[in-house]
Amino acid sequence: MLTVQVDTPGGHYPIHIGAGRLALLAHSVPADATSVVVVTNTTVGGLYGDAVCTTLGATGKPVLRVELPDGEQYKTWDSLNLIFDAMLAHALDRHAVLVALGGGVVGDVCGFAAACYMRGIRFIQVPTTLLAQVDSSVGGKTAINHPRGKNMIGAFYQPQAVEIDPQVLSTLPAREISAGLAEVIKHGMIADADFFVWCEQHVAALRALDEDAVLHAVRRSCEIKSWVVSQDERESGLRTTLNFGHTFGHAIESGLGYGQWLHGEAVGCGMVMAAELSVRVLGLDRSVADRIRDLVMAIGCPVQAPDLGVQRWLDLMRVDKKNQGRHIRYVLLPQLGRAQVQAVDDDTVRPLLAPARV
Amino acid sequence: MLTVQVDTPGGHYPIHIGAGRLALLAHSVPADATSVVVVTNTTVGGLYGDAVCTTLGATGKPVLRVELPDGEQYKTWDSLNLIFDAMLAHALDRHAVLVALGGGVVGDVCGFAAACYMRGIRFIQVPTTLLAQVDSSVGGKTAINHPRGKNMIGAFYQPQAVEIDPQVLSTLPAREISAGLAEVIKHGMIADADFFVWCEQHVAALRALDEDAVLHAVRRSCEIKSWVVSQDERESGLRTTLNFGHTFGHAIESGLGYGQWLHGEAVGCGMVMAAELSVRVLGLDRSVADRIRDLVMAIGCPVQAPDLGVQRWLDLMRVDKKNQGRHIRYVLLPQLGRAQVQAVDDDTVRPLLAPARV
Secondary structure, eight states: OEEEEEEETTEEEEEEEOTTGGGGGGGGSOTTOSEEEEEEEHHHIIIIIHHHHHHHHTTSSOEEEEEEOSSGGGOSHHHHHHHHHHHHHTTOOTTEEEEEEESHHHHHHHHHHHHHBTTOOEEEEEEOSHHIIIIITSSOEEEEEETTEEEEEEEEOOOSEEEEOGGGGGGSOHHHHHHHHHHHHHHHHHHOHHHHHHHHHHHHHHHTTOHHHHHHHHHHHHHHHHHHHHHOTTOSSGGGGGGTTHHHHHHHHHHHOTTSSOHHHHHHHHHHHHHHHHHHHHOOOHHHHHHHHHHHHHTTOOOSOOOOOHHHHHHHHHTOTTOOSSSEEEEEEEETTEEEEEEEOHHHHHHHHSTTOO | OEEEEEEETTEEEEEEEOTTGGGGGGGGSOTTOSEEEEEEEHHHIIIIIHHHHHHHHTTSSOEEEEEEOSSGGGOSHHHHHHHHHHHHHTTOOTTEEEEEEESHHHHHHHHHHHHHBTTOOEEEEEEOSHHIIIIITSSOEEEEEETTEEEEEEEEOOOSEEEEOGGGGGGSOHHHHHHHHHHHHHHHHHHOHHHHHHHHHHHHHHHTTOHHHHHHHHHHHHHHHHHHHHHOTTOSSGGGGGGTTHHHHHHHHHHHOTTSSOHHHHHHHHHHHHHHHHHHHHOOOHHHHHHHHHHHHHTTOOOSOOOOOHHHHHHHHHTOTTOOSSSEEEEEEEETTEEEEEEEOHHHHHHHHSTTOO
């Protein structure tokens, strides 16, 4: 088992990475917990829910199970309230511990429920998708969506621990592996050129879920993310660079309707667009932008921006949380392995948003 | 102007207390704020909304006004969403600043909105009821209610500043003055016997809103509360003592339906009950319990517990956030000016809950 430590003002906790972690979850439950609530979705619950609840029952504590409908479109107040309703119906106190068993949606909703239930209780992240293992389960961002924008309502709230079992990826559809790899290669682009090169060299092994390759990719992603988050928990500076590709990506998700493209797919395409913008605004080497496009394509994500209409693209990007005042702010690359935040005027961006670019 | 400083891990901020503070609000808005959102209710908005928005407009920043319906029964997700909808419709960024202009409900809902909007933005408390000035605006507790319990969904989230203008109390109904005084005298009971004596001596001046008396009561309450909160922001110990009278009080509010009794009235009666329980469990001097009953009556709050049915009383108190496991925990007084938390078995409590006690 590997351990990556996260140290933020909001909490210090370990990320445990290793095959078989799922069967050892009971060890992560604090001794003074009065009950355990497993929050999952209908898909993951069907695969791992019974085993996890049985394992956690070994603590001798009452185990409650809450299943949310599966999909980004259910990242809502209604799902959040399913958790609150169940916990309050069982009169669970503030020493209950939540376990988020699922992908990014389950982790974000369950984490936000933990942040709000009786003003904050403890929770453990057990990410079951590659995307959640390398990105969303680490760093304490929790949220639900609002009809006008993704992740608009939420909290920075750190878990007690993150338990990553790469074995669960075997039941994941290939499309979700591709989407998860988008966030993996992002960490190379913004913070570690050597890791980007390693990804270029191991893309086939990664897509085939080669055990060693996946372990390295998950660990290096967690290390980079935890390093960033430990320096800037509340995203006042450095952490914003983790949003590389996300300004465009969020617009795609919101513009097409949540659930049409997977988050990682939208980010993959968004990174190609952000690299192109980096060439125009910061003089990023054209060959780097081409390698980024090639790698996004190689992991199996789309590289062609959908036609949302130029003005709608801009309107959608203007509600991004990074923005301050009038200009839209983008994460751009001055070179491979380095990122910075920069406001760019709409006229410079428009050509990238026109349909039928190839 | 008086200043009381609050220092918690979650934030350091001043409480400014002085006649005319309402007209000086523009000074409290941070220079880098991109917009100001005044959250108020229909009652307070009608009295002070225009003046406050005009004052804040002097900052040169856009000012948005959101009016919530007035009453504890509107401390809900729907009210919270009115704020989110308005802010997102105007595409406000995370450098917007919220101003909570109203009583405890407005402060709690607006504070929770600030805690959640884009994972946390800044806000200023401008309490306009005595209860909010001496209690709820200080210390960073924010929340909404759930059908199964009061303040079940919320966050610990500190404001940038608390601005208290005692002049606004002149428009407050006498019943709300009485309710606010319940929290004032509570601070004496749990932490400062001298202040309790001062309250006994100045109860007429306080009810008549004598300027010097009110200023002293507000300041001393803020000092005691900020001292407690600075030592225990998240209520793991000392802060719980601020809940003296609240276990019974919350059951009254919830059992009769929110809005029947004012929060302060329920707490007033709850303190009489908790003092009686203190006599039985901790041997509190009978004369102290009698003085507490007399003072609660003198400020104009009820001292006779409503008939909810004994079992329903216990069921309602069992969902209290203080509880751990089976026993209900109460804040009790070993002597005047000192409080402690103690689990008490139901059999000891039942006699206090039977109807027709005098």
